[in-house]
Amino acid sequence: MAKLAINGGPKTIDRQIGKDWPIFDQTERDNLLEVLESGRWWRGGGDAETSRVAQFEQAFADFHDAKHGVALTNGTQAIECALKALDIRPGDEVICPAATFVATATACILVNAIPIIVDIDPANYQIDPAAVEAAITERTVGIAPVHYGGYPADMAALREIAERHGLWIIEDAAHAHGSTWNGHGCGSIGDIGCFSLQMGKTLTAGEGGICLTSDEDLAQKLFSFHHIGRFEGRPFYEHHIVASNLRMTEFQAAVLLGGLGRLEEQAETRDRNARHLEAGLREIEGVAPIERADWVTRWNFYFYHFKFNSEEFGGISRQQFGEALAAEGLSVGTGHLAPIQKNPLFTKRHWGPACFGDNDPPDYASAHTPECDRIHAEEGVSLTHRLFLGGTEDMDLMLGAIAKIRYNVDELR
Ligand SMILES: Cc1ncc(COP(=O)(O)O)c(C=O)c1O
Incomplete structure (x- = not known):
């Protein structure tokens, strides 16, 4: 038998x-109804007194040991916004792991940067610091480790490499809400941490994203790049840089504040x-x-x-x-786990309107990521x-x- x-x-x-x-309960119902009836459905210039988004930004940043949070539309645009705040230029190279969701790399292409895709460490499935070091060229400006599956990447090794080569670090923490590295919240260890708040993630409003940083100057730039180039404290119709509208709604923050409590x-x-x-x-x-x-x-x-x-x-x-x-x-x-460079967009070199200045993306079809x-x-x-x-x-x-x-x-x- x-x-x-x-x-x-x-x-x-x-x-x-x-x-x-x-998961949700009466907290989300009450928060949503309060936003609905308040007639204030967008953050506008609101602060923590008046805006649910501002409250969520501060609470999420505190939870992850960062000073500032900028909540926005989704995790992909959080990475794009972080790259812009870090002054990305056409043809700059950013090192990413092969095991991730494709957005870690496509966010780079969307701002005319070139993702350089490297292998993972078979011990923990995270970006391999030795492979990062080997991929550095004179065009490398930063590293975008992913805390893949929420497991904290080897940030000590990555920070040491970044410091030695003058690179920044954007942590893609889309999987790592509440994970800690040596007791510190993931997303607060590099220069900027980016989270997705999409439906499947461990904190969600259906869609959404947030960038964290403890650097004052970067916080201002993130704010400006997500808010059509406005500067905090300046007149509302004064725009200082070319930037999109990536703002989160008050409804999303109402749901997220409930989830954050759990x-x-x-x-x-x-x-x-x-x-x-x-x-x-x-x-x-x-x-x-x-x-x-x-x-x-x-x-x-x-x-x-x-x-x-x-x-x-x-x-x-x-x-x-x-x-x-x-x-x-x-x-x-x-x-x-499928290596992202096997996607047709990489093998067929479908970059859309991106232009990389005098640099050219590598031949991704032959990228070597055996692990x-x-x-x-x-x-x-x-x-x-x-x-x-x-x-x-x-x-x-x-x-x-x-x-x-x-x-x-x-x-x-
Ligand atoms: C590692 C990683 N980075 C970025 C993103 C993009 O986030 P979003 O779907 O919110 O744009 C995701 C989404 O699944 C992800 O898994």
Whole structure:
């Protein structure tokens, strides 16, 4: 008689794991109604006394140990805005990891800069500092590490490289709300941190973004670049630089303030559950957690990765493993592990109206990122963050499903 659900056996997980996403309660309802009835639906020149957006900016910055926040439309435009505030020029090169969502790199192209895509460290799936160092040219102006999956990148090594070469750092913290590096909030460690607040993220208003910085001058520039070139404290119809309207609405901030009130507890719950899962994964042959580096003081992931080793898991492929796990009641994915430079926009060089001055983007089709390629093809398995919002018994159920497949792997061969 078959034991595995995929072959007709009993299913290991027959109830919901974690929670539905997004989460909201009466706080969001009250906040939204208050904004609606106030008749003040945009931030305008409002401060923390009058504007929900201004309140959210300060609260989010405080939560992540930064001095200033500028809330805006989405995470992609947060990166564009940060690049502009850092005086990006046509043809400047910015070093990004291969494992990320494409926006880390396309935000660079949208402001006429050239993303230089480098490999990740197989130990933690984050941008590899040695690969960053090797990619630096006289055109390099900055590094855009991604705290990929919410795991803090190796910021000590990256900061050391940046200082030695006179580069800035934009942290793409789109996955890392509430994650901490050596006790500091992700997004407050480089020059500017950029977050997405899109629907799937661990803090969301459906869409939205925010830039953090502790540098006064950069905070002013971010403000101006998101507010049609206005300067704070100057007349409303005085515009100083060419800039777009990237403002967040008061409705979005009303929702985000509700979610932010839950972020600490959710981050602790996810991290606690992940540690429980990690201990269990170490006991099952053929799977393993990503090792936590010393600097990872809290990992509040957008998605959680672990490693699958086909040879040690009885010779089945990762796809067979995923299908068998889905039948047991647990859906897994591979995150954004496909190296971004394999996208047609890079291989076919579809840059749109971008112009790079006297520099030219590299041949992305032959970009060499063997670790990212291998991890994407065979090793990485991802679990969405909402699965980790329940109790540790949920982790035990997930471990039970994985262990059952390993134990009965002969049924799949
Ligand atoms: C790493 C990363 N950077 C940037 C973004 C862009 O954010 P948005 O979708 O809010 O524009 C995303 C979105 O998923 C992301 O995952």
